[in-house]
Amino acid sequence: MSSLPDPTEAVASSVHLPTADDAADIAPGLVALRRELHENVELGLDLPITQKLVREAIEGLDVEVSTGEGLSSIVVVLRGGARRKDSTGVVPAVLLRGDMDGLPVTEATGFDFAATSGRMHACGHDLHTAGLVGALKLLHRDRESLPGDVVFMFQPGEEGYDGAGKMIGEGVLDAAGPRVKAAFGIHVSADADLGVAFSRPGPYMAAFSKMTITVTGKGTHASRPATGKDPIQVGAMLVGQLQEYVTRRFDIFDPIVITVGQFNGGTAPNVVPDSASLVVSVRTFSETVTARAEVELPQLVRDLVAAHGLNADVDYESVLPPTINDDAEAEFFLSTFADLFGPERAVRRANPHPGSEDFSRVLAQVPGAYGHFGVALPNLPVAEREANHSPRARHSDDGLADHALFLAHLAGRRLAQLAED
Template identity: 45%
Template sequence: MSGPTDVPTLPDTRLAGLLAEARALQPHTVELRRKIHRHPEIGLQLPATQTAIQEALTDLPLEITTGKSTTSLTAVLRGARPGPSVLLRGDMDALPLTEETGVEFASQVDGRMHACGHDTHVAMLASAARLLAGRVDRLAGSVVFMFQPGEEGYHGARHMIHEGVLDAAGSRVERALALHIWANRPTGVISCRPGRMMASSDSFVVRVTGRGAHGSMPQNGIDPVPAAAAMVGALQTMISRRVNVFDPAVLSVTRISAGTTNNVIPETAELEGTFRTQSEQTRALVRDELPKVCEAIGAAHGCRVAVDIQPGYPPTVNDPVEAGRVLALAGGVLGPDHVEEWADPIMGAEDFSFVLQRVPGALAFLGACPPDEDPGQAAPNHSNRVRYDEDAMPHGVALYAAYALDTLGLG
């Protein structure tokens, strides 16, 4: 990754004081974050989280609507003058993990944990709403705050788009920003890049059907296990031989299931996994080739093969202009030592990609490594031991506000 000095800053006296104001709001931010962290919810139905957000926003001049098919929440702040609208996103859902962080505000729900920092996203977005409400007389346009459930594989953004979040202010939002906290980067550092930022994410299940037999007499059956095993290697060969190395794909077989005991050749075997790509072209290629490889290997072993591919999220692609503006704003508002251009896209996926398919915008990472840990060794996102430095949150609050203010102008 390039260093902080490689990124242009956007010094702007009109945005002076945002970080100080965000720090003054830190008690509100921490209180909401910890409340949500103690009571994590999974998927599209997050009633306790929705209620906590509503309570945190109740005294602000916001137009609040809740989702029909999910427990999403959309809040609109209208400026003193008409103008365009800008969207700020914070996702709300947790993961199915048992927390082992040892923090005093740890999850109180067995098997659920905010291991991807969405609790911090919600808290930062709520405090950004509070900060911007205090400057509403300087806004020419509207800010749409998108509190989104179901980011972790449930297509929450797509549900909210279908219910009109992009038109919540009365006209289509013109710019959009999402921040994602990152446990393995220094606290308060904003990382972003133009173009490809994150990958697509699709899943697959391959069911291989043969004919069962006694384990001592395989000639009397058709064993699906060797066929399934051959598919694992062949799929990796397909990736390395069919996919352009400069437009990469990653395919992982993450589950293999077959059999019931040691002396029975099973009738079926099953593979499950995921593939990630950085472009729709390579995504389509892998989606077409995967069944062909598995079916051909199955036929060579005398097995029937059924392949089910479940579409996930498209690649997350930042608008080059908006990504550059995020980096410049971060440098100007947070300081040049708190911004870096992310060198390479990553193969994780994000459903903010659905928003970026429709609206110019960007997704950026916010570093939050605990001060007592080395960023390279700290427990990462999706670990049940991940911890985030709460001192990073004012940086996110300030950047959210700066992005909205810079988009809508200052009176």
């Protein structure tokens, strides 16, 4: 795939982009917003307080704002003052995304702004939201020089609700008129060094699928198992056989990770039950392996169970596709960060991240890139850092200015390049 122009070229063009001093000016307001969001965390697709706080934070800006019909999303379109058509005959647009929902986790960070509701921004989406507000404010200052438009995607429901897919269904990719030409997002990491960014070309995060298995046999007395058909024994066999199958049938360099997260069966120690159930997490990193797993794993389960004379009902759900960065856009992502903050702070991952992310829905439809940004507390020893989703995940807001500045430059520089095409 062809590479994009050097991102520093956009800085030398007629596009005026924000400076570190500009970002420092708005940082106190972003920190205050982040902490208010953190205290008022909401879950899922319905985030009325969060939506209100974001709308208040961008009030008075010369932008187009719309809210979702089936979810508490916000889509903001910033129109450039120097809009011009690219080689395809349209005014280009670039999308920036920040997700806004939290998790059902009881917070134990010790922050004086900690949530007390049994919900927590344990994945740092409060920072994503504040950082995206910051990027909007920075680009708004220089909007008269922008040769295209920027779409800001404030998304609910990333934590298992497919908010990205729902926003795409409501038209976020076409909010500026023509479909966006590129899309970017960044995710904070509570256990990574403050101010360091990570990304890579190609597969970046895993697809997530869920396989629910019900093994049905014949119950009997536990002292006479031969008179029944034991679903627990066969289910236990599946736990091992699934692991063995993937190590022998799938390439270790295009891997599949299987975890049996739930195994339920039985009511008493002296009873062989009629049935047992397993719920399996399946992580894959390419579309080819994702498709293979969907066909092969249910068939494997049915065949193995049938070999023992029992029946298996298998429900295989493809929850999210893999997050696959466009090669050129990922290089642009890393180069832009390196140009702004120094090459030592822009890290190319050797391997994909094993988590899953619904920004994959966006990258399946438009070129773009996704990465991570370290926000560990500056003086916290590495051994005391806890990862996202922990009740003790402590995300620093010291990186918010850089977060906002980076997003603003991704959009501004990419628009400058698109306008030159």
